[in-house]
Amino acid sequence: MERKLRHIAIPSSEITPKSLYLSRRDWLKAMGIVSAAALLAACLPQREPTPVETGAGTRSGHVPTDELGDPANTFDEITNYNNYYEFSTDKRAVNRLSANFKSTPWAVEVGGLVHKPKTYALEDLLKFEQVERVYRLRCVEGWSMVIPWMGFELNKLLKEVEPMASARYVRFVALLDPEQFPGQRSPFYPWPYTEGLRLDEAMHRLTLIATGLYGELLPNPNGAPLRLVVPWKYGFKSIKAIVRIELTEEQPATLWNTVAPHEYGFYANVNPEVDHPRWSQRTERRIGEIGRRPTLLFNGYGDEVAGLYAGMDLRVNY
Ligand SMILES: Nc1nc2c(c(=O)[nH]1)N[C@H]1C(S)=C(S)[C@@H](COP(=O)(O)O)O[C@H]1N2
Numbered sequence: 384m385e386r387k388l389r390h391i392a393i394p395s396s397e398i399t400p401k402s403l404y405l406s407r408r409d410w411l412k413a414m415g416i417v418s419a420a421a422l423l424a425a426c427l428p429q430r431e432p433t434p435v436e437t438g439a440g441t442r443s444g445h446v447p448t449d450e451l452g453d454p455a456n457t458f459d460e461i462t463n464y465n466n467y468y469e470f471s472t473d474k475r476a477v478n479r480l481s482a483n484f485k486s487t488p489w490a491v492e493v494g495g496l497v498h499k500p501k502t503y504a505l506e507d508l509l510k511f512e513q514v515e516r517v518y519r520l521r522c523v524e525g526w527s528m529v530i531p532w533m534g535f536e537l538n539k540l541l542k543e544v545e546p547m548a549s550a551r552y553v554r555f556v557a558l559l560d561p562e563q564f565p566g567q568r569s570p571f572y573p574w575p576y577t578e579g580l581r582l583d584e585a586m587h588r589l590t591l592i593a594t595g596l597y598g599e600l601l602p603n604p605n606g607a608p609l610r611l612v613v614p615w616k617y618g619f620k621s622i623k624a625i626v627r628i629e630l631t632e633e634q635p636a637t638l639w640n641t642v643a644p645h646e647y648g649f650y651a652n653v654n655p656e657v658d659h660p661r662w663s664q665r666t667e668r669r670i671g672e673i674g675r676r677p678t679l680l681f682n683g684y685g686d687e688v689a690g691l692y693a694g695m696d697l698r699v700n701y
Pocket residue numbers: 461464465466467468469520521522523557576604605606617618619620621622623624
């Protein structure tokens with residue numbers, strides 16, 4: 384089938400943030416985030432020979448592509464079209480409204496059904512092996528982007544706290560701070576934003592805690608300083624500004640599933656065959672492209688993740 388889609392060409396000088404010319408070591412140092420010793424120990428990005436790890440590059444300035452060959456969206460696109468209801472329901476206003484968000488110091492409390500509960504400072508989390516991953520992000524609303532993330536596999540953190548045998552789910556809680564988050568003064572949502580995964584989904588190698596993108600620490604509109612990224616699920620699962628991670632026995636309540644259970648399931652796997660009650664999920668608009676492209680089952684990550692759902696009816700467990 385012929386694809387009549389064009390990515391709007393922009394000179395690479397415009398899409399390359401200046402920090403691409405700094406190595407990751409330099410920018411972490413510049414931000415004063417990690418000691419030199421910790422940098423040498425852990426913070427150099429590791430490339431792995433995997434289909435998703437195409438190497439965003441922090442120095443070369445080339446446009447990264449995903450494993451399907453599609454170019455990453457520009458830094459400007461990724462940071463100026465954001466769902467972040469704590470700031471606004473207007474995607475184009477989030478950048479401006481989040482400009483003064485205070486993302487340091489930051490700590491994440493990891494607890495619940497684990498043998499070694501621990502509160503991690505941001506600096507501790509940056510010591511987990513940081514990897515570059517170019518992932519598609521497909522919003523349930525029908526638009527998508529390709530984003531070159533930096534982050535660490537959530538399984539590294541979960542293994543360290545030693546989940547108990549009774550743990551079956553992972554619950555994520557975002558910051559509650561109506562002083563900083565004007566959206567949290569709205570009574571229409573059960574703040575703070577919460578999300579959840581089954582433990583095996585959380586342990587999957589594709590599941591990341593993102594700490595940066597395009598070689599910069601995570602920009603405020605994208606969930607600074609830390610957000611979840613689960614690339615085969617609709618974007619709302621990828622909770623921003625995480626302050627607590629909790630292992631549970633029961634499936635946790637989540638914000639969107641609580642607000643509209645028939646529209647937003649717990650699983651929320653990207654699936655062109657399962658329509659949202661108010662719109663089709665067959666196609667999507669890639670930001671920066673003209674027209675729409677077909678949506679892929681599991682957002683194109685089926686080879687890696689379909690096994691997690693063997694024997695499940697994806698229409699029932701939507
Ligand atoms: N805390 C929090 N996390 C959130 C949201 C939000 O409103 N608040 N929106 C979600 C939705 S609907 C999407 S599509 C993605 C958007 O991520 P991006 O802005 O980095 O593209 O963030 C998700 N994470």
